[in-house]
Amino acid sequence: MKRYPAHKVTPLLVQYPDLMEVWKEAAQAELLRAETRDGKNYVVVKDPSLIARLKALGVEGEPVEEV
Amino acid sequence: MGESMSVLDELYREIILKHYQSPKNFGVLPQATKVAGGMNPSCGDQVEVMVRLEGDTIADIRFQGQGCAISTASASMMTELVKGKKVAEALELSKKFQAMVVEGAPPDPALGDLLALQGVAKLPARVKCATLAWHALEEALR
Numbered sequence: 498m499k500r501y502p503a504h505k506v507t508p509l510l511v512q513y514p515d516l517m518e519v520w521k522e523a524a525q526a527e528l529l530r531a532e533t534r535d536g537k538n539y540v541v542v543k544d545p546s547l548i549a550r551l552k553a554l555g556v557e558g559e560p561v562e563e564v
Numbered sequence: 565m566g567e568s569m570s571v572l573d574e575l576y577r578e579i580i581l582k583h584y585q586s587p588k589n590f591g592v593l594p595q596a597t598k599v600a601g602g603m604n605p606s607c608g609d610q611v612e613v614m615v616r617l618e619g620d621t622i623a624d625i626r627f628q629g630q631g632c633a634i635s636t637a638s639a640s641m642m643t644e645l646v647k648g649k650k651v652a653e654a655l656e657l658s659k660k661f662q663a664m665v666v667e668g669a670p671p672d673p674a675l676g677d678l679l680a681l682q683g684v685a686k687l688p689a690r691v692k693c694a695t696l697a698w699h700a701l702e703e704a705l706r
Contacts, residue, residue, distance in 0.1 A: 503591065503592045503628050504628065504629065504630065506592075506608070506614060507592065507599070507601070507614070507628045507629070508601060509613040510596075510599045510612065510614075511599055511600055511601035512677055517596075517599055520594075520596075521596075521597065524594045524595050524596075529594050530594055531591055531592040531593070531594055531626075533591060538590070538591045538592055538593075540592050540594070540629060
C-alpha cells in the first residue's frame, strides 16, 4: 500500500487515459482512497496494478502500513 | 452609488478570498469517471477536475492543483455550483460564466457566488485564471 501526493498523480490521469481506466477499476474494487493530511491532498493506493503503472511513469509512493 | 459599488466590491473580494483560503471540493475523487485538466503558464495555475457522472448528472466533483486566488476561487465556486446538476445545465452555466468574464456580458444571477468574479472582465491578464477550471470541466463532460 502506498501514499502519493495528489499533485503527482492527478496530472497523469489527465495525460494518460489508459491510466484513468486502471484508476477506475481500482476505485471500483475499493483499492484506493483519498486522504488529507496537514491540509495536503494524498491518494492511498492498494492496487498493485495501479502502483506498478505509477512506478513505470516515474512516480514512487511512500509505503504505508495497513490499518 | 459609488459607495454602494465599493461595498459590493468589498463583498466580492471577501467571497473570492473565502474560496481561495478554504476551497470547496478541493481534493481527489477516487470514484471519478471523468478527468480533465489545464494549465495557465502566464500565472502558473494548474488544475485537474475530477467528475463522477451518474447518467447525465454530475453526482460528485473535485478539483486538484495549484493556482492563484482567482483560479482557485473560480474552481471552488464552480464545483459548488455544478454538483448535482445535469451535464447540459452545467455546460449552460459554463457558457454564462465565460460570457461574463470574457465578453463582459451582464451577470446572470444563476451564477451565484461566481458573480464575484465579474470584475475579471476588466483584467484581460486574469481571464485565463478565471476560466481555467471551466475549460477543464467542459472537456471532462465531453
